[in-house]
Amino acid sequence: MDISKAKDIIVEFIKEKTTEAGVKGAVVGLSGGIDSALTAYLTVEALGKENVLGIHMPELTLTPAEDVLDATEVAERLDIEFKTVDISEILAGYLNSIPEGAESNSQANGNLKARIRMSVLYYYANIMSRMVMGTGNKTEILLGYFTKYGDGGVDLEPIGDLYKTEVREMSKIMEVPEEIITKAPSARLWADQTDEDELGITYELVDRFLALLLEGETPQVAQNTLGMSVTQRDSVLKRINANLHKQKSAPIAELKSLR
Numbered sequence: 001m002d003i004s005k006a007k008d009i010i011v012e013f014i015k016e017k018t019t020e021a022g023v024k025g026a027v028v029g030l031s032g033g034i035d036s037a038l039t040a041y042l043t044v045e046a047l048g049k050e051n052v053l054g055i056h057m058p059e060l061t062l063t064p065a066e067d068v069l070d071a072t073e074v075a076e077r078l079d080i081e082f083k084t085v086d087i088s089e090i091l092a093g094y095l096n097s098i099p100e101g102a103e104s105n106s107q108a109n110g111n112l113k114a115r116i117r118m119s120v121l122y123y124y125a126n127i128m129s130r131m132v133m134g135t136g137n138k139t140e141i142l143l144g145y146f147t148k149y150g151d152g153g154v155d156l157e158p159i160g161d162l163y164k165t166e167v168r169e170m171s172k173i174m175e176v177p178e179e180i181i182t183k184a185p186s187a188r189l190w191a192d193q194t195d196e197d198e199l200g201i202t203y204e205l206v207d208r209f210l211a212l213l214l215e216g217e218t219p220q221v222a223q224n225t226l227g228m229s230v231t232q233r234d235s236v237l238k239r240i241n242a243n244l245h246k247q248k249s250a251p252i253a254e255l256k257s258l259r
């Protein structure tokens, strides 16, 4: 892919879609990770720095200092408005208010954090008449590796057709800080979580596998071509199939036979 041309298409996409929606500005959740950093760079190029708000939303126990520094550095380099909203109290209030909240369920609690961050972004989008920028990439979307109505709850997905490995390439040409490009991707929803550990495969490998499948190759041939293990192949296929529902809006019970 010509990454420079892809960048121009994405910048144009952001301009067009915000104009169609009648809004001038955007809100981006800046985690300190590469997806949100690249999305912020592209959005600033499309809309201008005065029309982009970056919001960092750390959580007491899980957000490392390097993420706070990296998110701040992105905002400083782009010279955009930047706010920090600590979600720890919101999370504690939420869990204290529901009967099962004291029971530890790392999956449910992790997804709740993503959904709290989504609602903070929409709060600012509402009060400022702006759109919420999604930061999902093609790899995450194909695998369904995101929280439904959490980080998947957004208005636009500018980098949604870029594989993670292409996100890295584009980040290099846009001069996203090097330490953000090389940092291990993580949702930081629970302790020691990294994407590649949870997925059981590297982004380099899964991107090549997904690309072969989209070119019409069978999973078996793609697996052999790339030297993947059967376990890796099957777990990726299982994830894709189990999460297909995340790519569609919720099914509606149709009543047209009664009309």
Ligand SMILES: Nc1ncnc2c1ncn2[C@@H]1O[C@H](COP(=O)(O)OP(=O)(O)OC[C@H]2O[C@@H]([n+]3cccc(C(=O)O)c3)[C@H](O)[C@@H]2O)[C@@H](O)[C@H]1O
Residues within 6 Å of the ligand: 107, 110, 111, 114, 140, 144, 145, 146, 147, 148, 149, 150, 151, 186, 187, 188, 189, 195, 198, 242, 245
């Ligand atoms: N066929 C179907 N049709 C309609 N709905 C279906 C369904 N199958 C399950 N569901 C429903 O989907 C829901 C489960 O989905 P969801 O709540 O998203 O939860 P789930 O997919 O279980 O978990 C989210 C995953 O995304 C990862 N994640 C989250 C956030 C950020 C990042 C990151 O990379 O930064 C990664 C996270 O680590 C975890 O592995 C349930 O309500 C379930 O009943």
Ligand SMILES: Nc1ncnc2c1ncn2[C@@H]1O[C@H](COP(=O)(O)OP(=O)(O)OP(=O)(O)O)[C@@H](O)[C@H]1O
Residues within 6 Å of the ligand: 028, 029, 030, 031, 032, 033, 034, 035, 036, 037, 055, 056, 057, 058, 059, 063, 117, 135, 151, 184, 185, 186, 187, 188, 195
């Ligand atoms: N601490 C946080 N502060 C603000 N936004 C966050 C935070 N954590 C997650 N988000 C939002 O959720 C999105 C999804 O997280 P994800 O980890 O997939 O992306 P990333 O952190 O930008 O990149 P990476 O994959 O390298 O970790 C982020 O891009 C960001 O918009």
Ligand SMILES: [Mg+2]
Residues within 6 Å of the ligand: 031, 033, 034, 185, 186, 187, 188
């Ligand atoms: Mg992250």
